[in-house]
Amino acid sequence: MSDSSFRFKNLFLPYLILNTSFIGLFTFFHWLLCIYLRWFTPTESMIIYGLPLITCQWPVLIFIMPRLRFLKLEPDSGRGNPTGFYFLLAIFGLCVPTIFAQKYLIVRTDRLTELQSVSQVAQKPLTRYYKIKDFxxxxxxxxxxxxxxxxxxxxxxxxxxxxxxxxxxxxxxxxxxxxxxxxxxxxxxxxxxxxxxxxxxxxxxxxxxxxxxxxxxxxxxxxxxxxxxxxxQEFNxxxxxxxxxxxxxxxxxxxxxxxxxxxxxxxxxxxGEGFEPGSRADFYLLFCLISFLIIQGVWLAMVYKAGLAEEYRT
Known part of the structure:
Protein backbone atom coordinates (compact mmCIF):
# COMPACT_ATOMS: atom_id res chain seq x y z
CA MET A 1 0.00 0.00 0.00
CA SER A 2 1.38 3.41 -0.98
CA ASP A 3 1.91 6.17 1.59
CA SER A 4 -0.99 8.19 0.13
CA SER A 5 -3.37 5.24 0.31
CA PHE A 6 -2.23 4.50 3.85
CA ARG A 7 -2.90 8.08 4.98
CA PHE A 8 -6.30 8.13 3.30
CA LYS A 9 -7.41 4.78 4.72
CA ASN A 10 -6.07 5.11 8.25
CA LEU A 11 -6.21 8.85 8.96
CA PHE A 12 -8.62 10.70 6.69
CA LEU A 13 -11.38 8.14 6.10
CA PRO A 14 -11.88 7.29 9.82
CA TYR A 15 -12.22 10.99 10.63
CA LEU A 16 -14.68 11.49 7.78
CA ILE A 17 -16.80 8.57 9.00
CA LEU A 18 -16.58 9.74 12.62
CA ASN A 19 -17.54 13.30 11.71
CA THR A 20 -20.53 12.22 9.64
CA SER A 21 -21.68 9.70 12.25
CA PHE A 22 -21.35 12.14 15.14
CA ILE A 23 -23.38 14.86 13.42
CA GLY A 24 -26.06 12.38 12.37
CA LEU A 25 -26.37 10.58 15.71
CA PHE A 26 -26.29 13.74 17.82
CA THR A 27 -28.95 15.36 15.65
CA PHE A 28 -31.11 12.22 15.70
CA PHE A 29 -31.04 11.90 19.50
CA HIS A 30 -31.68 15.63 19.83
CA TRP A 31 -34.81 15.23 17.72
CA LEU A 32 -35.91 12.00 19.44
CA LEU A 33 -35.35 12.91 23.10
CA CYS A 34 -35.84 16.68 23.11
CA ILE A 35 -38.31 17.38 20.31
CA TYR A 36 -40.37 14.24 19.67
CA LEU A 37 -40.52 12.54 23.08
CA ARG A 38 -39.63 15.60 25.19
CA TRP A 39 -37.86 13.40 27.74
CA PHE A 40 -35.01 15.87 28.00
CA THR A 41 -35.53 19.63 27.86
CA PRO A 42 -32.20 21.46 28.19
CA THR A 43 -31.84 25.13 27.40
CA GLU A 44 -31.33 26.00 23.77
CA SER A 45 -27.79 27.22 24.41
CA MET A 46 -26.95 23.93 26.13
CA ILE A 47 -28.26 21.70 23.34
CA ILE A 48 -26.74 23.85 20.58
CA TYR A 49 -23.36 24.70 22.08
CA GLY A 50 -22.72 22.97 25.40
CA LEU A 51 -23.52 19.34 24.66
CA PRO A 52 -21.78 19.17 21.25
CA LEU A 53 -18.62 20.68 22.74
CA ILE A 54 -18.65 18.27 25.70
CA THR A 55 -19.56 15.08 23.85
CA CYS A 56 -17.35 15.53 20.78
CA GLN A 57 -14.15 15.17 22.81
CA TRP A 58 -14.69 11.51 23.67
CA PRO A 59 -14.99 10.05 20.14
CA VAL A 60 -11.92 12.06 19.14
CA LEU A 61 -9.96 10.65 22.08
CA ILE A 62 -11.13 7.10 21.40
CA PHE A 63 -11.07 6.85 17.61
CA ILE A 64 -8.74 9.56 16.28
CA MET A 65 -5.97 10.21 18.78
CA PRO A 66 -4.62 6.62 18.75
CA ARG A 67 -4.26 6.87 14.96
CA LEU A 68 -1.94 9.85 15.23
CA ARG A 69 0.81 7.37 16.04
CA PHE A 70 0.96 6.79 12.28
CA LEU A 71 2.31 10.32 11.86
CA LYS A 72 5.68 11.66 12.84
CA LEU A 73 4.58 14.39 15.23
CA GLU A 74 7.50 15.58 17.29
CA PRO A 75 7.25 18.54 19.70
CA ASP A 76 8.73 21.74 18.32
CA SER A 77 10.15 24.22 20.81
CA GLY A 78 8.94 27.10 18.68
CA ARG A 79 5.46 25.80 17.84
CA GLY A 80 4.52 23.62 20.77
CA ASN A 81 3.06 20.12 20.65
CA PRO A 82 1.58 19.29 17.21
CA THR A 83 -0.46 16.43 18.68
CA GLY A 84 -2.45 18.94 20.71
CA PHE A 85 -3.12 20.96 17.57
CA TYR A 86 -4.48 17.89 15.77
CA PHE A 87 -6.67 17.14 18.79
CA LEU A 88 -8.13 20.66 18.82
CA LEU A 89 -8.63 20.59 15.06
CA ALA A 90 -10.47 17.26 15.28
CA ILE A 91 -12.74 18.58 18.05
CA PHE A 92 -13.40 21.78 16.12
CA GLY A 93 -14.28 19.72 13.06
CA LEU A 94 -16.90 17.73 14.94
CA CYS A 95 -18.32 20.60 16.95
CA VAL A 96 -18.89 23.38 14.40
CA PRO A 97 -20.99 21.47 11.81
CA THR A 98 -22.92 19.85 14.67
CA ILE A 99 -23.81 23.28 16.08
CA PHE A 100 -25.19 24.43 12.73
CA ALA A 101 -27.04 21.11 12.35
CA GLN A 102 -28.80 21.67 15.69
CA LYS A 103 -29.76 25.20 14.69
CA TYR A 104 -31.15 23.81 11.45
CA LEU A 105 -33.11 21.11 13.29
CA ILE A 106 -34.63 23.55 15.79
CA VAL A 107 -35.74 26.01 13.13
CA ARG A 108 -36.95 23.35 10.69
CA THR A 109 -39.05 21.48 13.28
CA ASP A 110 -40.57 24.64 14.74
CA ARG A 111 -44.09 25.30 13.61
CA LEU A 112 -46.48 28.19 14.01
CA THR A 113 -49.25 27.27 16.45
CA GLU A 114 -52.42 29.24 15.82
CA LEU A 115 -54.75 29.77 18.78
CA GLN A 116 -57.90 31.73 19.37
CA SER A 117 -56.96 32.88 22.87
CA VAL A 118 -53.85 33.11 25.02
CA SER A 119 -55.72 31.06 27.63
CA GLN A 120 -55.40 28.04 25.31
CA VAL A 121 -51.59 27.98 25.46
CA ALA A 122 -51.50 25.85 28.62
CA GLN A 123 -54.04 23.41 27.18
CA LYS A 124 -51.75 22.25 24.36
CA PRO A 125 -48.14 21.03 24.10
CA LEU A 126 -45.76 23.97 24.11
CA THR A 127 -44.21 25.03 20.82
CA ARG A 128 -41.83 27.85 19.99
CA TYR A 129 -43.93 30.11 17.77
CA TYR A 130 -47.54 31.23 18.19
CA LYS A 131 -50.12 33.28 16.39
CA ILE A 132 -52.81 34.19 18.92
CA LYS A 133 -55.93 36.11 18.01
CA ASP A 134 -57.07 37.15 21.50
CA PHE A 135 -53.89 38.44 23.10
CA GLN A 233 -51.04 44.73 20.04
CA GLU A 234 -49.33 45.24 16.68
CA PHE A 235 -47.41 42.06 15.88
CA ASN A 236 -47.60 39.14 13.49
CA GLY A 272 -43.90 42.20 13.22
CA GLU A 273 -42.46 40.49 10.15
CA GLY A 274 -43.90 37.39 8.53
CA PHE A 275 -43.19 33.94 9.90
CA GLU A 276 -40.63 32.39 7.53
CA PRO A 277 -38.46 29.82 9.32
CA GLY A 278 -37.53 28.12 6.07
CA SER A 279 -35.04 30.79 4.99
CA ARG A 280 -33.21 30.62 8.32
CA ALA A 281 -33.19 26.82 8.17
CA ASP A 282 -31.61 26.90 4.71
CA PHE A 283 -28.99 29.33 6.00
CA TYR A 284 -28.00 27.00 8.86
CA LEU A 285 -27.96 23.95 6.59
CA LEU A 286 -25.70 25.75 4.12
CA PHE A 287 -23.26 26.74 6.86
CA CYS A 288 -23.32 23.19 8.22
CA LEU A 289 -22.30 21.80 4.82
CA ILE A 290 -19.72 24.52 4.15
CA SER A 291 -18.05 24.14 7.54
CA PHE A 292 -18.07 20.35 7.16
CA LEU A 293 -16.36 20.49 3.75
CA ILE A 294 -13.81 23.10 4.83
CA ILE A 295 -12.81 21.15 7.92
CA GLN A 296 -12.51 17.90 5.97
CA GLY A 297 -10.26 19.69 3.50
CA VAL A 298 -8.09 21.09 6.28
CA TRP A 299 -7.85 17.70 7.99
CA LEU A 300 -6.92 16.04 4.69
CA ALA A 301 -4.17 18.61 4.12
CA MET A 302 -2.84 18.18 7.66
CA VAL A 303 -2.61 14.38 7.51
CA TYR A 304 -0.80 14.58 4.17
CA LYS A 305 1.49 17.38 5.30
CA ALA A 306 2.93 15.51 8.28
CA GLY A 307 5.44 12.77 7.69
CA LEU A 308 4.69 9.13 8.39
CA ALA A 309 6.35 7.40 11.29
CA GLU A 310 9.29 5.24 10.22
CA GLU A 311 7.59 1.91 10.93
CA TYR A 312 4.62 2.75 8.67
CA ARG A 313 6.53 3.93 5.63
CA THR A 314 6.56 1.77 2.53
Whole structure:
Protein backbone atom coordinates (compact mmCIF):
# COMPACT_ATOMS: atom_id res chain seq x y z
CA MET A 1 0.00 0.00 0.00
CA SER A 2 1.38 3.41 -0.98
CA ASP A 3 1.91 6.17 1.59
CA SER A 4 -0.99 8.19 0.13
CA SER A 5 -3.37 5.24 0.31
CA PHE A 6 -2.23 4.50 3.85
CA ARG A 7 -2.90 8.08 4.98
CA PHE A 8 -6.30 8.13 3.30
CA LYS A 9 -7.41 4.78 4.72
CA ASN A 10 -6.07 5.11 8.25
CA LEU A 11 -6.21 8.85 8.96
CA PHE A 12 -8.62 10.70 6.69
CA LEU A 13 -11.38 8.14 6.10
CA PRO A 14 -11.88 7.29 9.82
CA TYR A 15 -12.22 10.99 10.63
CA LEU A 16 -14.68 11.49 7.78
CA ILE A 17 -16.80 8.57 9.00
CA LEU A 18 -16.58 9.74 12.62
CA ASN A 19 -17.54 13.30 11.71
CA THR A 20 -20.53 12.22 9.64
CA SER A 21 -21.68 9.70 12.25
CA PHE A 22 -21.35 12.14 15.14
CA ILE A 23 -23.38 14.86 13.42
CA GLY A 24 -26.06 12.38 12.37
CA LEU A 25 -26.37 10.58 15.71
CA PHE A 26 -26.29 13.74 17.82
CA THR A 27 -28.95 15.36 15.65
CA PHE A 28 -31.11 12.22 15.70
CA PHE A 29 -31.04 11.90 19.50
CA HIS A 30 -31.68 15.63 19.83
CA TRP A 31 -34.81 15.23 17.72
CA LEU A 32 -35.91 12.00 19.44
CA LEU A 33 -35.35 12.91 23.10
CA CYS A 34 -35.84 16.68 23.11
CA ILE A 35 -38.31 17.38 20.31
CA TYR A 36 -40.37 14.24 19.67
CA LEU A 37 -40.52 12.54 23.08
CA ARG A 38 -39.63 15.60 25.19
CA TRP A 39 -37.86 13.40 27.74
CA PHE A 40 -35.01 15.87 28.00
CA THR A 41 -35.53 19.63 27.86
CA PRO A 42 -32.20 21.46 28.19
CA THR A 43 -31.84 25.13 27.40
CA GLU A 44 -31.33 26.00 23.77
CA SER A 45 -27.79 27.22 24.41
CA MET A 46 -26.95 23.93 26.13
CA ILE A 47 -28.26 21.70 23.34
CA ILE A 48 -26.74 23.85 20.58
CA TYR A 49 -23.36 24.70 22.08
CA GLY A 50 -22.72 22.97 25.40
CA LEU A 51 -23.52 19.34 24.66
CA PRO A 52 -21.78 19.17 21.25
CA LEU A 53 -18.62 20.68 22.74
CA ILE A 54 -18.65 18.27 25.70
CA THR A 55 -19.56 15.08 23.85
CA CYS A 56 -17.35 15.53 20.78
CA GLN A 57 -14.15 15.17 22.81
CA TRP A 58 -14.69 11.51 23.67
CA PRO A 59 -14.99 10.05 20.14
CA VAL A 60 -11.92 12.06 19.14
CA LEU A 61 -9.96 10.65 22.08
CA ILE A 62 -11.13 7.10 21.40
CA PHE A 63 -11.07 6.85 17.61
CA ILE A 64 -8.74 9.56 16.28
CA MET A 65 -5.97 10.21 18.78
CA PRO A 66 -4.62 6.62 18.75
CA ARG A 67 -4.26 6.87 14.96
CA LEU A 68 -1.94 9.85 15.23
CA ARG A 69 0.81 7.37 16.04
CA PHE A 70 0.96 6.79 12.28
CA LEU A 71 2.31 10.32 11.86
CA LYS A 72 5.68 11.66 12.84
CA LEU A 73 4.58 14.39 15.23
CA GLU A 74 7.50 15.58 17.29
CA PRO A 75 7.25 18.54 19.70
CA ASP A 76 8.73 21.74 18.32
CA SER A 77 10.15 24.22 20.81
CA GLY A 78 8.94 27.10 18.68
CA ARG A 79 5.46 25.80 17.84
CA GLY A 80 4.52 23.62 20.77
CA ASN A 81 3.06 20.12 20.65
CA PRO A 82 1.58 19.29 17.21
CA THR A 83 -0.46 16.43 18.68
CA GLY A 84 -2.45 18.94 20.71
CA PHE A 85 -3.12 20.96 17.57
CA TYR A 86 -4.48 17.89 15.77
CA PHE A 87 -6.67 17.14 18.79
CA LEU A 88 -8.13 20.66 18.82
CA LEU A 89 -8.63 20.59 15.06
CA ALA A 90 -10.47 17.26 15.28
CA ILE A 91 -12.74 18.58 18.05
CA PHE A 92 -13.40 21.78 16.12
CA GLY A 93 -14.28 19.72 13.06
CA LEU A 94 -16.90 17.73 14.94
CA CYS A 95 -18.32 20.60 16.95
CA VAL A 96 -18.89 23.38 14.40
CA PRO A 97 -20.99 21.47 11.81
CA THR A 98 -22.92 19.85 14.67
CA ILE A 99 -23.81 23.28 16.08
CA PHE A 100 -25.19 24.43 12.73
CA ALA A 101 -27.04 21.11 12.35
CA GLN A 102 -28.80 21.67 15.69
CA LYS A 103 -29.76 25.20 14.69
CA TYR A 104 -31.15 23.81 11.45
CA LEU A 105 -33.11 21.11 13.29
CA ILE A 106 -34.63 23.55 15.79
CA VAL A 107 -35.74 26.01 13.13
CA ARG A 108 -36.95 23.35 10.69
CA THR A 109 -39.05 21.48 13.28
CA ASP A 110 -40.57 24.64 14.74
CA ARG A 111 -44.09 25.30 13.61
CA LEU A 112 -46.48 28.19 14.01
CA THR A 113 -49.25 27.27 16.45
CA GLU A 114 -52.42 29.24 15.82
CA LEU A 115 -54.75 29.77 18.78
CA GLN A 116 -57.90 31.73 19.37
CA SER A 117 -56.96 32.88 22.87
CA VAL A 118 -53.85 33.11 25.02
CA SER A 119 -55.72 31.06 27.63
CA GLN A 120 -55.40 28.04 25.31
CA VAL A 121 -51.59 27.98 25.46
CA ALA A 122 -51.50 25.85 28.62
CA GLN A 123 -54.04 23.41 27.18
CA LYS A 124 -51.75 22.25 24.36
CA PRO A 125 -48.14 21.03 24.10
CA LEU A 126 -45.76 23.97 24.11
CA THR A 127 -44.21 25.03 20.82
CA ARG A 128 -41.83 27.85 19.99
CA TYR A 129 -43.93 30.11 17.77
CA TYR A 130 -47.54 31.23 18.19
CA LYS A 131 -50.12 33.28 16.39
CA ILE A 132 -52.81 34.19 18.92
CA LYS A 133 -55.93 36.11 18.01
CA ASP A 134 -57.07 37.15 21.50
CA PHE A 135 -53.89 38.44 23.10
CA UNK A 136 -53.91 41.63 25.15
CA UNK A 137 -50.66 42.80 26.77
CA UNK A 138 -51.42 45.20 29.60
CA UNK A 139 -48.97 48.07 29.52
CA UNK A 140 -50.24 49.58 32.79
CA UNK A 141 -49.29 46.45 34.74
CA UNK A 142 -45.81 46.17 33.21
CA UNK A 143 -42.85 45.41 35.45
CA UNK A 144 -39.29 46.49 34.70
CA UNK A 145 -35.77 45.19 35.17
CA UNK A 146 -32.65 47.07 34.07
CA UNK A 147 -28.98 46.23 33.98
CA UNK A 148 -25.77 47.76 32.70
CA UNK A 149 -22.37 46.36 31.83
CA UNK A 150 -18.91 47.22 30.54
CA UNK A 151 -17.51 45.22 27.63
CA UNK A 152 -14.70 45.18 25.09
CA UNK A 153 -11.08 44.06 25.24
CA UNK A 154 -10.12 47.37 26.81
CA UNK A 155 -13.41 48.01 28.60
CA UNK A 156 -14.21 50.68 26.06
CA UNK A 157 -17.94 49.96 25.76
CA UNK A 158 -20.76 50.72 28.17
CA UNK A 159 -24.12 49.03 27.67
CA UNK A 160 -27.56 49.49 29.18
CA UNK A 161 -30.44 47.01 28.90
CA UNK A 162 -34.02 47.57 30.06
CA UNK A 163 -36.58 44.76 30.08
CA UNK A 164 -40.35 45.26 30.31
CA UNK A 165 -42.61 42.32 31.18
CA UNK A 166 -46.29 42.95 30.41
CA UNK A 167 -48.97 40.52 31.64
CA UNK A 168 -50.99 39.04 28.78
CA UNK A 169 -54.74 38.40 28.88
CA UNK A 170 -57.39 37.34 26.41
CA UNK A 171 -59.04 40.77 26.56
CA UNK A 172 -58.67 44.11 28.41
CA UNK A 173 -61.51 43.27 30.82
CA UNK A 174 -59.48 40.37 32.21
CA UNK A 175 -57.00 42.83 33.70
CA UNK A 176 -59.62 43.79 36.29
CA UNK A 177 -60.70 40.29 37.27
CA UNK A 178 -57.20 38.80 37.42
CA UNK A 179 -55.26 41.72 38.86
CA UNK A 180 -52.01 39.75 38.74
CA UNK A 181 -53.05 37.28 41.45
CA UNK A 182 -50.89 34.30 42.25
CA UNK A 183 -52.58 30.96 42.81
CA UNK A 184 -50.84 28.16 44.72
CA UNK A 185 -51.51 24.57 43.72
CA UNK A 186 -49.00 21.75 43.37
CA UNK A 187 -46.89 24.19 41.38
CA UNK A 188 -46.86 27.95 41.25
CA UNK A 189 -49.26 29.14 38.56
CA UNK A 190 -49.09 32.71 37.42
CA UNK A 191 -52.23 34.62 36.50
CA UNK A 192 -52.09 35.88 33.82
CA UNK A 193 -50.88 32.76 32.09
CA UNK A 194 -48.33 34.55 29.91
CA UNK A 195 -46.21 37.68 29.62
CA UNK A 196 -45.02 39.80 26.73
CA UNK A 197 -41.38 40.85 26.96
CA UNK A 198 -39.96 44.00 25.37
CA UNK A 199 -36.24 44.66 25.43
CA UNK A 200 -34.42 47.96 24.88
CA UNK A 201 -30.65 48.19 24.73
CA UNK A 202 -27.92 50.68 23.92
CA UNK A 203 -24.15 50.42 23.62
CA UNK A 204 -22.04 53.58 23.91
CA UNK A 205 -18.45 54.53 24.62
CA UNK A 206 -17.35 54.03 28.21
CA UNK A 207 -16.52 57.51 29.51
CA UNK A 208 -16.30 56.92 33.23
CA UNK A 209 -18.64 56.58 36.17
CA UNK A 210 -20.31 59.99 36.09
CA UNK A 211 -20.85 60.00 32.33
CA UNK A 212 -22.18 56.44 32.46
CA UNK A 213 -24.68 57.35 35.19
CA UNK A 214 -25.86 60.28 33.08
CA UNK A 215 -26.19 57.95 30.09
CA UNK A 216 -28.32 55.55 32.16
CA UNK A 217 -30.66 58.38 33.16
CA UNK A 218 -30.92 59.69 29.60
CA UNK A 219 -31.51 56.25 28.09
CA UNK A 220 -34.05 55.32 30.78
CA UNK A 221 -36.09 58.46 30.12
CA UNK A 222 -35.98 57.80 26.39
CA UNK A 223 -37.01 54.15 26.80
CA UNK A 224 -39.97 54.96 29.05
CA UNK A 225 -41.18 57.49 26.49
CA UNK A 226 -40.83 54.98 23.65
CA UNK A 227 -42.55 52.28 25.69
CA UNK A 228 -45.46 54.55 26.61
CA UNK A 229 -46.21 55.20 22.93
CA UNK A 230 -45.63 51.64 21.72
CA UNK A 231 -48.66 49.68 20.50
CA UNK A 232 -48.23 46.26 22.09
CA GLN A 233 -51.04 44.73 20.04
CA GLU A 234 -49.33 45.24 16.68
CA PHE A 235 -47.41 42.06 15.88
CA ASN A 236 -47.60 39.14 13.49
CA UNK A 237 -46.44 36.24 15.66
CA UNK A 238 -44.98 35.46 19.08
CA UNK A 239 -41.85 33.55 20.03
CA UNK A 240 -41.80 31.68 23.34
CA UNK A 241 -38.61 32.39 25.26
CA UNK A 242 -36.48 29.49 26.45
CA UNK A 243 -34.38 29.47 29.60
CA UNK A 244 -31.68 31.79 28.29
CA UNK A 245 -30.27 35.21 29.13
CA UNK A 246 -33.24 37.37 28.02
CA UNK A 247 -35.67 34.95 29.67
CA UNK A 248 -33.93 35.33 33.03
CA UNK A 249 -33.99 39.11 32.68
CA UNK A 250 -37.72 39.10 31.91
CA UNK A 251 -38.28 36.78 34.87
CA UNK A 252 -36.37 39.21 37.07
CA UNK A 253 -38.67 41.98 35.82
CA UNK A 254 -41.74 39.93 36.76
CA UNK A 255 -40.33 39.22 40.20
CA UNK A 256 -39.72 42.88 41.00
CA UNK A 257 -43.39 43.27 41.97
CA UNK A 258 -44.09 39.82 43.38
CA UNK A 259 -44.09 38.70 46.98
CA UNK A 260 -42.93 35.28 45.80
CA UNK A 261 -39.98 34.59 43.55
CA UNK A 262 -41.06 32.66 40.47
CA UNK A 263 -38.77 30.03 39.01
CA UNK A 264 -40.52 29.98 35.66
CA UNK A 265 -43.10 31.83 33.60
CA UNK A 266 -44.45 31.72 30.06
CA UNK A 267 -42.83 34.68 28.32
CA UNK A 268 -43.18 35.77 24.69
CA UNK A 269 -41.44 38.24 22.43
CA UNK A 270 -43.41 39.74 19.55
CA UNK A 271 -42.32 40.07 15.91
CA GLY A 272 -43.90 42.20 13.22
CA GLU A 273 -42.46 40.49 10.15
CA GLY A 274 -43.90 37.39 8.53
CA PHE A 275 -43.19 33.94 9.90
CA GLU A 276 -40.63 32.39 7.53
CA PRO A 277 -38.46 29.82 9.32
CA GLY A 278 -37.53 28.12 6.07
CA SER A 279 -35.04 30.79 4.99
CA ARG A 280 -33.21 30.62 8.32
CA ALA A 281 -33.19 26.82 8.17
CA ASP A 282 -31.61 26.90 4.71
CA PHE A 283 -28.99 29.33 6.00
CA TYR A 284 -28.00 27.00 8.86
CA LEU A 285 -27.96 23.95 6.59
CA LEU A 286 -25.70 25.75 4.12
CA PHE A 287 -23.26 26.74 6.86
CA CYS A 288 -23.32 23.19 8.22
CA LEU A 289 -22.30 21.80 4.82
CA ILE A 290 -19.72 24.52 4.15
CA SER A 291 -18.05 24.14 7.54
CA PHE A 292 -18.07 20.35 7.16
CA LEU A 293 -16.36 20.49 3.75
CA ILE A 294 -13.81 23.10 4.83
CA ILE A 295 -12.81 21.15 7.92
CA GLN A 296 -12.51 17.90 5.97
CA GLY A 297 -10.26 19.69 3.50
CA VAL A 298 -8.09 21.09 6.28
CA TRP A 299 -7.85 17.70 7.99
CA LEU A 300 -6.92 16.04 4.69
CA ALA A 301 -4.17 18.61 4.12
CA MET A 302 -2.84 18.18 7.66
CA VAL A 303 -2.61 14.38 7.51
CA TYR A 304 -0.80 14.58 4.17
CA LYS A 305 1.49 17.38 5.30
CA ALA A 306 2.93 15.51 8.28
CA GLY A 307 5.44 12.77 7.69
CA LEU A 308 4.69 9.13 8.39
CA ALA A 309 6.35 7.40 11.29
CA GLU A 310 9.29 5.24 10.22
CA GLU A 311 7.59 1.91 10.93
CA TYR A 312 4.62 2.75 8.67
CA ARG A 313 6.53 3.93 5.63
CA THR A 314 6.56 1.77 2.53
Missing amino acids: YACKKQATVYSTHFISGDHKENFGVEIYFACPAYASPKDTITNNLDLVKTNIVVLKPIAWLGIKYQELVKNQGHESNDAEIDRFTDDVYLRFSTKNL YLERMDNSGPYQAYLAAINTSRNIQLNKALIFEAY
